[in-house]
Amino acid sequence: MRSTRTNRTSEIANGYGSGVAFGCASLLLFLAVLLVSAAAPEKHLAIFSTAANYSLPVITRQGQDYIGLLELLDPLGTVSAKSDPPRWRLHYNNVLGEFMAGKSRARIQGRDADLSGKFLLENGRGLVPVASLNSLLPRFLGGPATLREESNRVFIGNIATHFTASVSPNDPSRLVFRFTAPVNPSVASEPGKLRLTFRREPLTGPASPMLTFSSKIIPSADYSENNGAAAIEVATSIPLFASFSPDGRTITLAPAKSQTATNPPAASGPGTPAAGTPAANTSVATSQAATAPAAGTQATSAPAANTPAPPAAQTNTQSSSATPPVSVPRRYFAIVDASHGGNDRGEALSTTLAEKDITVAFARRLRQELESRGISTLVLRDSDANLSLEDRAYFANTTHAAVYIALHAASNGHGVRLYTALLPYTGEEDRGPFRSWTTAQSTSIPLSQATAASVAAQLRKVQVTVRTLSAPLRPLNNIVTAAIAVEVAPPASNLSPLTAPDYQQLIAGAVANGIVDIRAQLGAAP
Amino acid sequence: MIPRHFFIAVAVLAAAVLGMSLYAWRMRGRAAATPVATVDTRPVVAPVSGSTEQVTLFVAYDDVGVLHAQTAQIPLPSVRQQRAEELLKALLALYLDKNSPHPLPPGSDIRSVYLVDPGLAVIDVNAAFADGHRSGVLSEALTVASLVQTLSANIPGILKVKILVEGKQRDTLAGHADLSAFYDVSAVNQLSSQLQSPQ
Numbered sequence: 001m002r003s004t005r006t007n008r009t010s011e012i013a014n015g016y017g018s019g020v021a022f023g024c025a026s027l028l029l030f031l032a033v034l035l036v037s038a039a040a041p042e043k044h045l046a047i048f049s050t051a052a053n054y055s056l057p058v059i060t061r062q063g064q065d066y067i068g069l070l071e072l073l074d075p076l077g078t079v080s081a082k083s084d085p086p087r088w089r090l091h092y093n094n095v096l097g098e099f100m101a102g103k104s105r106a107r108i109q110g111r112d113a114d115l116s117g118k119f120l121l122e123n124g125r126g127l128v129p130v131a132s133l134n135s136l137l138p139r140f141l142g143g144p145a146t147l148r149e150e151s152n153r154v155f156i157g158n159i160a161t162h163f164t165a166s167v168s169p170n171d172p173s174r175l176v177f178r179f180t181a182p183v184n185p186s187v188a189s190e191p192g193k194l195r196l197t198f199r200r201e202p203l204t205g206p207a208s209p210m211l212t213f214s215s216k217i218i219p220s221a222d223y224s225e226n227n228g229a230a231a232i233e234v235a236t237s238i239p240l241f242a243s244f245s246p247d248g249r250t251i252t253l254a255p256a257k258s259q260t261a262t263n264p265p266a267a268s269g270p271g272t273p274a275a276g277t278p279a280a281n282t283s284v285a286t287s288q289a290a291t292a293p294a295a296g297t298q299a300t301s302a303p304a305a306n307t308p309a310p311p312a313a314q315t316n317t318q319s320s321s322a323t324p325p326v327s328v329p330r331r332y333f334a335i336v337d338a339s340h341g342g343n344d345r346g347e348a349l350s351t352t353l354a355e356k357d358i359t360v361a362f363a364r365r366l367r368q369e370l371e372s373r374g375i376s377t378l379v380l381r382d383s384d385a386n387l388s389l390e391d392r393a394y395f396a397n398t399t400h401a402a403v404y405i406a407l408h409a410a411s412n413g414h415g416v417r418l419y420t421a422l423l424p425y426t427g428e429e430d431r432g433p434f435r436s437w438t439t440a441q442s443t444s445i446p447l448s449q450a451t452a453a454s455v456a457a458q459l460r461k462v463q464v465t466v467r468t469l470s471a472p473l474r475p476l477n478n479i480v481t482a483a484i485a486v487e488v489a490p491p492a493s494n495l496s497p498l499t500a501p502d503y504q505q506l507i508a509g510a511v512a513n514g515i516v517d518i519r520a521q522l523g524a525a526p
Numbered sequence: 527m528i529p530r531h532f533f534i535a536v537a538v539l540a541a542a543v544l545g546m547s548l549y550a551w552r553m554r555g556r557a558a559a560t561p562v563a564t565v566d567t568r569p570v571v572a573p574v575s576g577s578t579e580q581v582t583l584f585v586a587y588d589d590v591g592v593l594h595a596q597t598a599q600i601p602l603p604s605v606r607q608q609r610a611e612e613l614l615k616a617l618l619a620l621y622l623d624k625n626s627p628h629p630l631p632p633g634s635d636i637r638s639v640y641l642v643d644p645g646l647a648v649i650d651v652n653a654a655f656a657d658g659h660r661s662g663v664l665s666e667a668l669t670v671a672s673l674v675q676t677l678s679a680n681i682p683g684i685l686k687v688k689i690l691v692e693g694k695q696r697d698t699l700a701g702h703a704d705l706s707a708f709y710d711v712s713a714v715n716q717l718s719s720q721l722q723s724p725q
Contacts, residue, residue, distance in 0.1 A: 346701055347661035355661070389697070408702070410662040413591050417664060422713055438707050467591070469720050470713075471667045472704040474697075487663045 045130060046228030048202035049156035051076050052382040055199075055228050058130060058152060064117050065152075066127040069097075073140060075383045076156070083124035090126060092140045099126055108139040151225030153202070160204045165211050165221055165232075172215035175234065175253040179203075182248030185232075194234045194242070194253060203230040218253070332378040333523070334370050334515060335401040338363035339408050339485075342386030349411045350495055356384065358409035358498050362488060365504050366405070369512035375519070393478035397440070402522040403451060403515060406476065406485040411495055415465025416507060418452040419485040420445065421476035440480045447482040450521060455484065455514030462510050464491070482522055486511060577601065583617050584675040584718060586628035586668035588660075593671055593721040595679075610639040610647065610681050617676050628668060631658025637692070639677070645685030646708070647677055656691040659700040666703030671721055674714040685711050 043058035045067050052075040059066045073079045073092045081090045086101035098107040101121035106113045106128075113136060117129035128136060130147070133154060137145035146155045161181040168174040177196075183203065185196040205223035212220045221234045234240070240253045338359040340346035346355025363379045370377040380395055381387050396404045410417075421441040441448065452468045459466040476483045488507055490497045497503040515522070578599040585594050600616045602609045614636045621630040633654035640648040659669065670689065678684045687709045689699075696705045 340701065344701065408663055410664065412588055412660075412662060412665060417591075419663060422717055469664075469667070470717050471663055471702075472670055472707075472709065472717075473663055473667075473702055474704045474706070477704075477707075485663065 043152060044228040045072075045152045045154065046199070047072065047075075047154045047156065048159055049076060050159060052379075053200055053202075054383045054385070056383075059127060061120055061127070062118075065130040066117075066120060067130050067133070069099075069126050069128050069136075071384065072133075076141065081124075081126060083121065083126070085121055088119070088121050088126040095140050095142070097136075097140065099128075106136075108136070111139075113139055148225065151230070152228050153225065153230075155202050160202050162204055163206075163232075165213075167213040167215045167218060171254075172213075173217045173238070173255050175213065175215075175218045175221070175240075177232070177251040177253075179249050179251075183251070184248065185251075187242045189239065192235060192237070194236055194240050196232045196234075196242070196251065198230045198232075199228065201230070205230070217255070332399050332401045333375045333403070333519075334377045335380060335396045335399060335404045336363045336366050336370070336377055337380040337392055337396065337404065337406045338382070339406050341381045341384055344386065346408070347410060349409065349498065353495065353499065355409045358488070359407045360384070361499070362407050362409070362504050362508065365501075365508040366407070366511060369505075369508045370515060373512055373516050375512070375515060389475045389478070393440075393475035396475070396483075397478075397480050400481070402481060402519075404476075404479045404481060404483040405511070405515075406473070406483070408485060408487040409498055410487050410489045411498075413489045414491055415467070415489060416459055417487040417489070418456055418466065418468045419471040419473055419476065419487065420448040420452050420468075421479075421483060422470040422472045423477060435480060437478055439477060441477045441483055444480065444482050447521065448476075448484055451482045451515070451518050452484045454518040455486070455511050458510040458514040458517065459507070461513075462506055464507060464510060581613060581616070581680045582676070583613075583620065584672050584679065585617070585620055586672045586721075588628050588665060588668070591664050591668070591721070592723070593668060593675065593718055595722070606681065607639060607641050610641060610677060611636055613676060613680050614639060614649065614673060617672065628665075628672070629660070630655065630669075634658070641681070641684070645683055646688065647681070647684045647686070648688045648690060649673055649677070650690045650693055653692045656696060656699055661700040661702065663702045666699045666701075667717065668721065669699060670703050670709070671714055671718045674709050674711065675718045678711045678714070687711060687714070 043060070043065065044055045045058050046055040047053065054075055056067060056071055059068075069090060070079060070081045073090075077093045079090065079092045081088065088099040088101065090097040090099070095109055097109075097113075099119045099121075100106070102118050104115045104118050106115055106119060114132070115129055115136070116131040120127040130152065131149060133145070134147045134149075137147075137154070137156065141156060143157055145157075147153075148155070161179055161183065163177055163179045165175060165177050168176060179201075181201070183198060183201045185198045185201070188195045188197070205225070209223045210220060211223070217238055218234060218236050218240075221232055224231050224233070234253060236253075238255050240255060243252050243254070244250070245252075338356070340354075340356035340359060342356075344356065346359070349355060349358065360381060360383070363381070367377045367379050378399060378401065380392055392406075423439060423442055423445060435442075449468075456466045456468050471485065473485055476485060486507075488498065488504075491503065579602045580597055580599055581602070582595050583598050585596055586592075587594060598616060600612065602612055618630065618634060618636060620626065621628050622632070622634060631654055633652070635652045635655065637650040637652050638648075639650070642648065659666065673689065674687045677687065689705050689709075690696075691705070699705055
């Protein structure tokens with residue numbers, strides 16, 4: 001009897017033990033899965049072309065990487081899609097692609113194309129395997145397109161940027177990188193390493209990713225690509241400074257002392273501000289920084305995806321504030337900012353029409369009009385990307401453009417409304433070369449108003465109703481150069497002209513003419 | 527071998543899950559069947575008792591995109607802060623009227639107005655006010671100018687105005703008008719004078 005009870009007790013104990021162990025194991029497994037999934041960075045596909053550089057999120061389905069084909073082609077040309085499940089048709093310029101959900105073959109211009117995996121149709125959105133882009137894109141674009149699958153980067157056309165690296169023969173502590181096109185990497189350092197990360201440049205590496213140098217201070221550099229970005233990691237035994245040539249094609253790494261002694265006013269980047277990101281600092285520098293100290297400096301956060309390259313901004317504020325202003329080469333005369341984007345739809349102009357879609361279409365048209373008049377133009381948002389107001393101001397300020405034009409669309413009222421910043425806000429005071437973030441526009445208000453007047457005059461010439469106002473509209477007050485916002489409303493109560501190419505063209509042409517008229521005045525501004 | 531009590535425990539848990547699911551399903555059905563009030567019917571007009579005073583309200587008109595000053599007789603308490611609240615509630619009553627020249631979403635209200643010396647007024651609006659506000663640069667600028675101008679024209683000594691939503695700072699009113707900064711009354715005066723002519 002006693003023996004039986006003892007056995008039963010032991011059995012119960014074992015049962016409890018196995019149950020508890022099973023529960024603990026399940027809990028640990030669940031937590032491990034949760035941690036791993038939380039830690040995994042979101043995958044991106046970076047696309048580099050002469051028309052636009054942007055990145056898109058990669059979607060994983062059944063263990064395979066997929067990308068939305070419409071979103072991929074949208075910034076590159078005129079694209080439309082029609083979903084008729086299970087069929088999905090896509091028009092890119094004059095090329096027709098026909099896809100079938102669940103099938104691994106598609107027809108492009110009547111010819112078969114292999115997709116390297118099944119085509120997926122999710123809520124009317126066509127997803128193709130990333131691996132299929134090597135064969136799909138040349139068929140749609142009619143030119144070469146290269147997918148670097150290991151790093152999720154797509155190069156459209158011959159746009160790759162190459163580089164060489166060499167240690168100065170006179171000074172083994174100086175490493176010089178020369179690039180075939182201007183670059184703006186972010187710079188980060190940690191003990192024994194300096195890392196240059198190129199998220200917005202189509203950088204390609206040398207034949208061997210490991211570069212070795214005959215220098216004890218800088219023995220090697222390692223090139224790598226991952227998740228839409230390229231990086232060069234330099235091994236170093238002492239803290240290094242990074243400085244950029246004014247044309248953005250040369251980066252020199254040197255120890256702090258050497259850098260200061262030999263290159264005191266060197267630019268830190270093409271059009272680099274001294275301030276850090278606006279989120280961290282509430283001021284924006286108007287003068288050029290001296291150097292980008294890598295050692296002891298945190299890298300700035302990478303700009304939002306789908307945005308053009310802002311210049312590097314890794315600068316010690318103390319050293320920069322002590323540096324005299326240096327003239328900055330201007331890469332773009334005009335910045336055109338398609339307001340809203342991503343989750344921010346702006347005004348719902350109708351049940352199907354969002355302000356964000358009108359602004360990006362209008363931005364592309366305005367860029368075309370400005371560039372046809374010889375004005376180099378950068379469109380800040382060229383796809384359906386989220387871009388914060390701080391980032392918009394940051395990009396506009398760091399490119400040192402002569403004029404910033406924000407685009408909005410509205411359903412109420414008629415014609416066009418032009419806005420300049422409503423100042424003064426009550427904000428912080430300027431400190432030395434740094435401007436208060438909230439009142440950065442203050443010194444440019446007269447020029448902004450002159451720009452608005454010039455654009456208004458041109459709009460009136462083409463019989464468009466126009467009104468000029470000041471408005472509490474960010475990021476106008478954060479911009480250091482001439483800044484206006486253009487709000488386009490339909491000419492009458494009918495909304496359809498907002499999407500009509502003729503109406504967009506009329507307004508874009510008039511705005512471009514207005515900028516051309518005041519070009520000399522804008523160009524002369526610091 | 528898995529002990530019997532383990533099976534019993536799993537069975538009890540499974541039964542509990544099933545029971546809870548059925549209960550949740552029934553509750554969901556009941557909630558769906560309950561009519562939800564789509565319009566907040568709380569009164570937002572100023573109290574009608576007490577002596578009335580003549581005030582100037584700066585009223586936005588969306589159709590022509592202008593701000594018009596118009597006088598009104600409204601009952602106002604003697605305490606400065608309560609006067610500010612009643613003033614803005616009277617303005618909102620105009621906007622919530624069915625013939626509103628600048629419609630605001632149903633249920634829009636002024637939660638409080640705080641007057642902080644020297645010269646700062648903080649207007650705290652409710653979530654309905656901002657969440658349902660019509661989006662657009664001009665539409666939002668009209669609302670901001672209307673509130674700030676009405677307050678500063680009738681309550682002497684206000685130099686700066688901050689607008690909060692449910693007691694918290696928001697970046698924008700409805701995607702455009704900046705709510706992150708303090709408005710300088712003199713700057714809003716300038717905007718108001720621009721908005722008083724349709725050009």
